[in-house]
Amino acid sequence: MKLPALSTSRLSLRSLISASLYLLLLLVVCEEFWRLRGAYYGALKHVVRKPENLLEHRRASGCEFDHDLPGWDDLLNDVSRRVPDSSEILFLPLSPDAPNPDGAYCFLLFELFPRHIIRISPSEERPINSEYLTSIAESHGARYVILYRGNNNYNPPFAHCRFGADLFLVDLQNEISCKHVVN
Amino acid sequence: MLLIKAALSIIALAVIGRSYLRLLPPQSTSWPLPEKWGLSWLIGAGVFGWMANLSLLLSGRVPALLWALFGSVVLVDATIHYRSIWSFRPFRPSISCGPLLSGIRKIPFDPNDTRINVAALASLAFLVLQSIYLAISSLSYTRGWDGAIIWDMKAKAIYFDSGRRPGALMAYLNSPTYIYPHLDYPLLLPSSDAWVYFWTGTANEQALKLIGPAFMISLLALLATHLRRILPTAYALLFACLLTTAPFLCNLSKTGYADIPLAAMAGAAAAYGADYLRRQTSSSALLMSLFTGFAILTKKEGALIAVVMLIAMTLALLFSRKLSDVLKFVLKAACFVSVIAGPWFLFLMIHKIQGVDFAPTTFAVLTANWKRFVEVIAFIPKIMSEKEVFGRFWLVVTVAVLTGAPRWNRPNVIFLGLICFGYLAAISSTFIFSSWNPYWAHVESSLPRLVMHIAPIAVLFAGHSFAEQFFDNHPKQPAISSSFRRT
Numbered sequence: 072m073k074l075p076a077l078s079t080s081r082l083s084l085r086s087l088i089s090a091s092l093y094l095l096l097l098l099v100v101c102e103e104f105w106r107l108r109g110a111y112y113g114a115l116k117h118v119v120r121k122p123e124n125l126l127e128h129r130r131a132s133g134c135e136f137d138h139d140l141p142g143w144d145d146l147l148n149d150v151s152r153r154v155p156d157s158s159e160i161l162f163l164p165l166s167p168d169a170p171n172p173d174g175a176y177c178f179l180l181f182e183l184f185p186r187h188i189i190r191i192s193p194s195e196e197r198p199i200n201s202e203y204l205t206s207i208a209e210s211h212g213a214r215y216v217i218l219y220r221g222n223n224n225y226n227p228p229f230a231h232c233r234f235g236a237d238l239f240l241v242d243l244q245n246e247i248s249c250k251h252v253v254n
Numbered sequence: 255m256l257l258i259k260a261a262l263s264i265i266a267l268a269v270i271g272r273s274y275l276r277l278l279p280p281q282s283t284s285w286p287l288p289e290k291w292g293l294s295w296l297i298g299a300g301v302f303g304w305m306a307n308l309s310l311l312l313s314g315r316v317p318a319l320l321w322a323l324f325g326s327v328v329l330v331d332a333t334i335h336y337r338s339i340w341s342f343r344p345f346r347p348s349i350s351c352g353p354l355l356s357g358i359r360k361i362p363f364d365p366n367d368t369r370i371n372v373a374a375l376a377s378l379a380f381l382v383l384q385s386i387y388l389a390i391s392s393l394s395y396t397r398g399w400d401g402a403i404i405w406d407m408k409a410k411a412i413y414f415d416s417g418r419r420p421g422a423l424m425a426y427l428n429s430p431t432y433i434y435p436h437l438d439y440p441l442l443l444p445s446s447d448a449w450v451y452f453w454t455g456t457a458n459e460q461a462l463k464l465i466g467p468a469f470m471i472s473l474l475a476l477l478a479t480h481l482r483r484i485l486p487t488a489y490a491l492l493f494a495c496l497l498t499t500a501p502f503l504c505n506l507s508k509t510g511y512a513d514i515p516l517a518a519m520a521g522a523a524a525a526y527g528a529d530y531l532r533r534q535t536s537s538s539a540l541l542m543s544l545f546t547g548f549a550i551l552t553k554k555e556g557a558l559i560a561v562v563m564l565i566a567m568t569l570a571l572l573f574s575r576k577l578s579d580v581l582k583f584v585l586k587a588a589c590f591v592s593v594i595a596g597p598w599f600l601f602l603m604i605h606k607i608q609g610v611d612f613a614p615t616t617f618a619v620l621t622a623n624w625k626r627f628v629e630v631i632a633f634i635p636k637i638m639s640e641k642e643v644f645g646r647f648w649l650v651v652t653v654a655v656l657t658g659a660p661r662w663n664r665p666n667v668i669f670l671g672l673i674c675f676g677y678l679a680a681i682s683s684t685f686i687f688s689s690w691n692p693y694w695a696h697v698e699s700s701l702p703r704l705v706m707h708i709a710p711i712a713v714l715f716a717g718h719s720f721a722e723q724f725f726d727n728h729p730k731q732p733a734i735s736s737s738f739r740r741t
Contacts, residue, residue: 088657089724093373095653096492099646100380103499111383114390125393126257126460132395133402133459133510156419177403180433181459184410185422187433 131181136174142235146217147182149232149240153247159187159213165199169220179217189213201228208243216241256454257393260461263453264295264468267446270324271298273331278544279537285479292475293541295468296522299515300548302449303442304594306412307551310441311597311604314424318416321452377491381474384498389467392508397459401510404436406459409447413457416448431610438609440598442551443512459510466514470507473518473710474498480525480714484532484721493654493717500647503706512553513703519549520559521710524673527567528718531574531666542567543587547594554609555707558680559673560591566672574665611696613689623686623693630682630697637702647709651716658719667722670715677708 117125130138138144154160162179164172180188189211197203204216204227218227218239231241232249240247272294285293302324306316397406408426415423427437447462454461474494481490498504507514523545530538546563549556564587571580602608613619638648661667681704690696 085724089720092654092657092720093489093492095650096489096496097373097377099499099650100377100492100495103645104380104383107387110391111387114387117394118390125390126463127394127396131397131402131406131459133397133399133406135396135399156422157425177399181402181407181410184407184457185414185419185425187429189433 131178134174134177134181136171136178138178140235140237142233142238143178146234146238146240149234150183150186150215150217153240154183154186154215156185158215159189159211161191161208161211161213161216162188162219163191163199163207163216164193164219165225166193166220172219175219188217204229204241205243214243216243256458256461257464259454260450260464263450263461264464266325266453267298267302267449268295268468269298270328271295271301273327274298274301276331276335277327279540286482288475289479292472292479293522295472296476296518296545296548299446299469300442300519300544300551303440303445303548303551304597306441306445306448307598307601310423311601315420316412316416316423316445316448317420321416321449371487373488374486374491377488377495380495381478381491381498384495384504385467385471385474388470388498388504388507389464392463392467395463395505395508397462398506398509398511402459403434404439405443405510405512406447406462407434408439408441408444409451409459409462410457412441412444412448413451416452427607428605436609438602438607439512439554440551440556442548443515443553446515447510462510463508466507466509466511469515469518470504473514473521476518476522476525477710477713480529481717481721483529485717485725489720489725490717493713496647496650496716497710497713500644500706500709502643502702503647503709506703506706511703513706516549516552516556516559517707517710519545519552519556520563520707521714523549523559523563524670524711524714527563528666528670528714531567531570531669539583539586540590543590544594546587547591550591550595551598555681555704557595558684559677559707560595562676562680563673564588564591566669566676569672570665570669573663573668611689612684612687615687619687626686626688626693627683630685630701631679633697633701634678634682634705637705643702644706648712651712654716655712655719658716658721658723661719661722661726664718664722667715667718670711670718673711674708674715677711678705681705 128139129136150160160179160183162176164175169175176188176190191207193199194203199218208214208216216239218225218231218241220237221227221233221239222236225239227239227241229241229243230245230247231239232247233239268291272290274297275290275293278297305320305324309316309320411423411426415421426434429437431437443465446465450461450465451457474497477497478491478494481493484490485493503514503517523542526538526541526545529535530542542563546560550560564584567587568580568584571583575583638644655671658667662671681701685693685697688696
């Protein structure tokens with residue numbers, strides 16, 4: 072029996088390999104299409120039904136911080152109005168259980184730019200009293216401190232504005248006055 | 255409204271980039287439409303980033319005048335090319351296309367090759383679907399931590415600097431490193447972001463969500479059109495589709511990270527470098543040098559890619575050209591890259607801005623930590639084989655590269671292969687100097703992204719190896735396409 076030569080065969084080795092790679096590529100692409108079929112449908116449904124919600128509502132979304140909590144937007148507005156662009160502001164989470172302090176800091180850093188926000192880690196040895204606040208503020212040349220995650224009993228030792236249950240803007244020169252309490 | 259303005263700003267940047275493209279290599283008018291628009295976006299973003307860096311070095315800020323200066327090239331282009339400014343019809347479709355395909359005119363490269371055309375349409379449909387899905391899903395996707403804290407912040411500084419608060423960028427770049435991380439990262443991507451801020455009139459980072467997809471889609475367009483020069487359309491589009499099958503890569507292109515823009519710049523540089531080695535066209539050499547420079551301005555690792563790429567090109571040229579030609583190319587490319595990247599490095603030197611992730615590169619550190627290189631190199635295949643990170647991307651690339659093994663001696667294949675392996679070796683060696691403790695946390699947090707930078711180049715490596723082996727001299731020999739038809 073005469074065997075067909077590979078080079079002259081209709082199904083040559085070259086075309087077999089190239090067709091195999093083509094099928095492999097096609098298979099991988101089809102697999103990806105199958106994996107994403109639900110996501111395609113979801114995106115299409117979103118575009119048709121709720122196009123207005125396509126854009127994520129969170130600002131500075133990369134910070135992964137939910138600023139819908141009471142007080143945050145008011146704090147941003149107040150600081151933007153009150154504190155000059157060239158100022159430095161300290162950010163101090165009051166307790167270790169403050170929710171997502173990294174995200175909160177990132178959010179403030181982004182939203183309050185070009186003001187420099189300097190994050191301070193709470194000291195385990197020293198209580199957060201007027202001496203402590205004064206010393207950290209002096210060491211950084213800052214006048215304002217944002218205290219995060221207060222509670223209803225906490226009362227900062229300087230003039231301050233309170234925003235919701237979690238936030239204080241403290242003026243270490245005691246000159247701040249809040250016309251209204253924001254809750 | 256915000257999104258419409260953002261989309262318009264991206265189109266405007268691409269239109270301006272188109273003018274730069276027409277002025278740089280004039281023959282670009284005859285290139286396929288997707289390639290022209292992909293190039294236009296990348297060149298627009300690159301030139302504006304370079305101008306921002308130069309302006310920062312010379313005047314200490316990015317004034318509003320720069321925006322006008324950047325855009326004025328459209329007038330120059332219109333004056334020179336007034337007859338053909340709107341002509342986007344260099345390609346005559348070989349068969350009549352429906353309105354769906356009117357933009358992609360060069361798809362049916364062989365009128366008789368009906369099977370390939372049908373196959374090409376399926377992969378083209380997938381590519382378009384992926385691009386649309388990418389753009390839509392990016393709107394509701396997070397910008398990512400680095401996107402917000404590094405890149406969007408830089409964009410905000412540029413925007414404020416040219417608007418309501420002159421000096422904001424310099425104050426930001428000279429601020430303590432414990433406030434803002436990675437002050438030493440370059441400004442190409444933030445400049446494009448600031449461009450969008452400028453058009454939308456507010457520093458709302460929601461407006462930046464289409465930037466990542468714009469880079470990714472440009473990259474896909476470039477890959478598809480470039481591969482189409484050496485492969486039948488069905489293969490070329492499938493190789494381009496392969497890039498979108500890596501989940502990590504797709505997800506990252508929805509964020510504000512600079513990794514996809516870097517991959518796009520590096521991919522474009524490699525594509526035109528390989529093209530230069532195949533066809534010896536001066537425009538390809540020019541574009542390769544241009545994108546190599548832009549890669550440096552996109553992210554710090556771009557400098558690593560640029561060095562590896564120039565070494566790879568030099569070696570590939572040594573195998574195929576006269577020594578005088580090699581020296582001429584190296585000199586030209588080095589000058590070009592220096593002019594593009596020089597202003598940023600000069601600025602960093604003058605202002606003593608340094609990164610904090612790496613210890614000084616001393617011999618003592620090298621001898622103390624050299625084993626890290628081996629550990630990281632050994633870890634790379636593990637990352638590449640993780641299905642939830644890269645899918646089957648690297649597996650298929652490896653298979654495709656291996657099928658073309660007999661043609662690895664071709665200069666274009668050597669060039670692309672050297673970049674892939676050289677860059678992996680280079681990034682592994684950088685961890686010898688990592689100042690993180692433990693350094694493995696640094697490896698785990700950044701290595702998948704670093705590996706991803708060469709994903710487009712790996713696709714090109716696979717495509718070129720495969721093309722050299724199975725479709726050599728394509729498309730001059732129609733017999734090759736007919737041999738495929740027989741299968």
